[in-house]
Amino acid sequence: DAGITQSPRHKVTETGTPVTLRCHQTENHRYMYWYRQDPGHGLRLIHYSYGVKDTDKGEVSDGYSVSRSKTEDFLLTLESATSSQTSVYFCAISVGTGSETQYFGPGTRLLVL
Amino acid sequence: QQQVKQSPQSLIVQKGGISIINCAYENTAFDYFPWYQQFPGKGPALLIAIRPDVSEKKEGRFTISFNKSAKQFSLHIMDSQPGDSATYFCAAYNSGGSNYKLTFGKGTLLTVNP
Numbered sequence: 001d002a003g004i005t006q007s008p009r010h011k012v013t014e015t016g017t018p019v020t021l022r023c024h025q026t027e028n029h030r031y032m033y034w035y036r037q038d039p040g041h042g043l044r045l046i047h048y049s050y051g052v053k054d055t056d057k058g059e060v061s062d063g064y065s066v067s068r069s070k071t072e073d074f075l076l077t078l079e080s081a082t083s084s085q086t087s088v089y090f091c092a093i094s095v096g097t098g099s100e101t102q103y104f105g106p107g108t109r110l111l112v113l
Numbered sequence: 114q115q116q117v118k119q120s121p122q123s124l125i126v127q128k129g130g131i132s133i134i135n136c137a138y139e140n141t142a143f144d145y146f147p148w149y150q151q152f153p154g155k156g157p158a159l160l161i162a163i164r165p166d167v168s169e170k171k172e173g174r175f176t177i178s179f180n181k182s183a184k185q186f187s188l189h190i191m192d193s194q195p196g197d198s199a200t201y202f203c204a205a206y207n208s209g210g211s212n213y214k215l216t217f218g219k220g221t222l223l224t225v226n227p
Contacts, residue, residue, distance in 0.1 A: 031213055033214070042218060042219035043157070043202060043217045044217075045214055048213060048214055050213055058214065090156050090157070092156075100145045100147070100206040100208060101159065101162070104157045104158070105156050107154075107155070
């Protein structure tokens with residue numbers, strides 16, 4: 001599992017509330033990613049980070065923000081959760097000198113009512 | 114714009130048969146092509162990967178075939194087993210780019226019947 005943990009693993013929340021998901025890695029890898037997985041859409045990149053305080057948007061970043069204040073933690077925040085953000089969220093890291101080999105965490109299942 | 118197209122969306126194979134999943138890409142700058150396997154309730158896991166300097170890579174029962182001129186690559190699972198039942202994703206990466214990200218296909222749900 002490349003030392004990746006995600007918390008919480010399951011969450012139920014209400015529309016309009018803020019939600020923060022945490023990804024933690026134990027091996028100080030530089031690149032970290034947040035994806036969402038939905039039926040029929042596969043894996044879609046939300047945001048990624050290439051270092052502490054260095055982040056950039058993916059293809060579905062609207063309504064999400066991220067922060068990375070230290071190497072091991074990458075936080076994903078839904079500023080005001082909507083039902084369309086009900087999904088399974090995966091964190092991933094890249095290992096090695098490049099960033100092409102990604103390893104995924106166990107996922108967080110989020111339900112927005 | 115979907116840059117990696119994966120087919121079929123779902124596939125049912127009998128035990129012992131060959132499972133074949135195909136992907137096509139558009140960006141000729143892609144130079145790394147991994148396949149991921151995902152079981153229900155788990156995160157995707159890297160299965161096998163290929164670079165375009167070879168046309169085929171084999172690891173056990175899993176083989177990637179790569180056709181650079183056609184911009185296509187495929188995953189072959191020989192002697193498919195019920196334990197291979199999972200969702201498979203192809204992906205592509207441009208190591209010369211600056212965005213550090215994989216482009217994924219939409220996935221194929223493989224069911225291997227006993």
